[in-house]
Amino acid sequence: MSLIATPSTLGAVAGATAAGPALEVRDLSVYYSEQPVLEGISFVLPAGRLVGVIGPNGAGKTTLLKAMLGLIVRTAGSVRVGGAELSRRGRQIAYVPQRNAINWRFPATCADVVLMGRYGRLGWLKRPGPADRSIVRACLAEVGMAAYADRPIAQLSGGQQQRVFLARALAQEPEVLLLDEPISGVDAPTQEAILHILERLARQGKTLLLTTHDLRCNMEHFDALLALNRRLVALGPVAQVLTPATLARTYGAQVVLPDGTSVVPV
Numbered sequence: 001m002s003l004i005a006t007p008s009t010l011g012a013v014a015g016a017t018a019a020g021p022a023l024e025v026r027d028l029s030v031y032y033s034e035q036p037v038l039e040g041i042s043f044v045l046p047a048g049r050l051v052g053v054i055g056p057n058g059a060g061k062t063t064l065l066k067a068m069l070g071l072i073v074r075t076a077g078s079v080r081v082g083g084a085e086l087s088r089r090g091r092q093i094a095y096v097p098q099r100n101a102i103n104w105r106f107p108a109t110c111a112d113v114v115l116m117g118r119y120g121r122l123g124w125l126k127r128p129g130p131a132d133r134s135i136v137r138a139c140l141a142e143v144g145m146a147a148y149a150d151r152p153i154a155q156l157s158g159g160q161q162q163r164v165f166l167a168r169a170l171a172q173e174p175e176v177l178l179l180d181e182p183i184s185g186v187d188a189p190t191q192e193a194i195l196h197i198l199e200r201l202a203r204q205g206k207t208l209l210l211t212t213h214d215l216r217c218n219m220e221h222f223d224a225l226l227a228l229n230r231r232l233v234a235l236g237p238v239a240q241v242l243t244p245a246t247l248a249r250t251y252g253a254q255v256v257l258p259d260g261t262s263v264v265p266v
Contacts, residue, residue, distance in 0.1 A: 021083070022045055025077065027042055053225075054241075097180050108152070111136055114140055116171075117167075143164070
């Protein structure tokens with residue numbers, strides 16, 4: 001299945017299954033006080049893709065994720081997961097917020113944090129059982145944190161905390177994951193480790209959409225990039241998006257490419 005960015009082609013996605021694409025956004029707009037923050041965003045993502053969202057500060061990257069999830073009100077637009085409205089498939093989409101949005105002093109172990117990802121499936125009246133705890137262990141192992149299950153979350157490094165919250169999202173058993181700046185504020189080896197995990201999840205069939213402000217990270221892990229600046233500027237393979245022309249249109253300022261080349265907007 002190809003990556004589609006234009007509303008006119010949303011209904012005819014090459015290779016689509018009967019269930020539809022993994023993630024479909026149509027004409028999404030967000031206005032604050034009649035001022036557009038996001039306007040007319042439309043795209044389709046198939047299953048098994050790792051897609052990065054790039055753009056300058058204030059481009060609406062975090063707003064896009066929150067509007068897709070319904071955490072902030074959409075002025076217009078719809079979101080479908082697996083061919084169905086998000087309201088019917090909410091359990092199939094999970095969210096990993098920015099680290100600065102989380103109270104890391106909360107007194108909980110890593111296993112406790114990951115177990116929180118099960119509550120949406122359990123409901124309020126059921127207690128987690130052996131099967132749920134087995135899923136918690138498996139999710140911690142998936143992100144390389146099994147040995148830290150009983151460690152207080154506050155005692156971990158930033159990269160380790162990020163992995164635990166990824167495990168929490170996986171415990172929800174979603175098909176789609178939205179991640180807000182998951183490689184921000186960590187060193188290059190930790191960035192690489194997290195991107196390896198995300199790439200592996202994509203190869204397992206998950207669809208991952210993550211925001212990043214760091215154009216110097218290893219872009220080889222991504223299947224595609226979505227360039228955003230209040231509107232969708234471009235969506236496609238990395239080599240087609242990381243061009244001087246597209247970056248100049250996206251950032252409107254001088255940008256330094258991963259190879260050290262400077263891009264000056266026209």
